[in-house]
Amino acid sequence: MKGLSIFVFIFILIGCAGKGMQKEIREKEQVSMVENLDVILKRLEREGNLDAIIELYQQRQEDFRNSEMLLYVINAFFNKNRYEDVIKVLENKQDFFKKGLGHIDKISKLIGISYYKIGNYEQAQRFFEVAKNNSYDEDIILYLSLIYLKKSQYSNALIITSSLPEGKRELTQGLIQMEMKNWQRALQLFEKIKIYSERVQLYKAYCYFMLGDLDRAEKIINDLHLEKDFHSNLIKAILLVERGYVKKGIEILESLKVDGDERLNEIVNQNLGIIYNLYLAEKKR
Numbered sequence: 287m288k289g290l291s292i293f294v295f296i297f298i299l300i301g302c303a304g305k306g307m308q309k310e311i312r313e314k315e316q317v318s319m320v321e322n323l324d325v326i327l328k329r330l331e332r333e334g335n336l337d338a339i340i341e342l343y344q345q346r347q348e349d350f351r352n353s354e355m356l357l358y359v360i361n362a363f364f365n366k367n368r369y370e371d372v373i374k375v376l377e378n379k380q381d382f383f384k385k386g387l388g389h390i391d392k393i394s395k396l397i398g399i400s401y402y403k404i405g406n407y408e409q410a411q412r413f414f415e416v417a418k419n420n421s422y423d424e425d426i427i428l429y430l431s432l433i434y435l436k437k438s439q440y441s442n443a444l445i446i447t448s449s450l451p452e453g454k455r456e457l458t459q460g461l462i463q464m465e466m467k468n469w470q471r472a473l474q475l476f477e478k479i480k481i482y483s484e485r486v487q488l489y490k491a492y493c494y495f496m497l498g499d500l501d502r503a504e505k506i507i508n509d510l511h512l513e514k515d516f517h518s519n520l521i522k523a524i525l526l527v528e529r530g531y532v533k534k535g536i537e538i539l540e541s542l543k544v545d546g547d548e549r550l551n552e553i554v555n556q557n558l559g560i561i562y563n564l565y566l567a568e569k570k571r
Contacts, residue, residue, distance in 0.1 A: 443462050
């Protein structure tokens with residue numbers, strides 16, 4: 287009986303050991319699969335094969351267990367302009383994100399931009415704030431300033447952009463001042479920019495126009511010789527109308543319309559509407 291008991295005892299021990307070994311093997315296999323997945327993801331990203339990364343994520347979501355892997359798939363969705371799918375990765379991995387993870391600045395930035403692109407500015411701001419608190423990134427500063435402008439929080443926009451490097455700071459804050467209709471202050475900021483830029487010259491021309499200094503605005507536009515530039519021609523058309531050359535101004539505006547470009551055409555039509563209203567009102571007097 288003792289021999290039998292010892293045999294049974296040994297058999298039980300071997301059985302337990304066998305189960306323990308099987309569990310250990312399974313865990314090692316899982317670790318190996320995750321390690322292999324990491325190698326595959328690196329290769330696919332190097333090859334620029336975004337679709338394969340996305341397909342791999344859809345097939346093996348449960349194996350995406352670290353921030354490195356999540357960054358691969360978030361990058362893939364983001365670079366395909368699939369912003370809602372970027373956000374779904376966050377939703378599917380909520381618990382993982384709550385625990386904290388590496389690459390928090392990069393991941394938060396991409397999720398923030400994705401929310402911004404779909405018009406959810408509150409969520410975008412939340413993730414941009416997280417990214418900003420973990421690293422300095424000029425893009426994040428600019429996106430946050432845009433959100434503040436949308437909320438008419440001009441002082442916040444000016445405060446946050448004060449950390450931008452020289453040149454970018456004056457340009458961004460000049461544009462904020464234009465949004466606030468502080469044309470003189472905007473001009474002062476643009477004048478501080480040392481590197482010549484045609485775009486900045488156009489901003490200055492518009493500020494002079496809004497301040498009623500048509501001569502200076504016209505001189506800047508004529509000196510630029512940007513015959514095919516939309517904004518240059520837009521200002522030129524408005525200047526012509528202000529000078530009394532209404533018909534010529536309208537002709538230039540009509541020529542700026544582009545098939546399929548709703549945003550530019552809307553700007554043209556808004557200006558045409560203002561001109562027609564003013565011109566017709568003038569004729570009726």
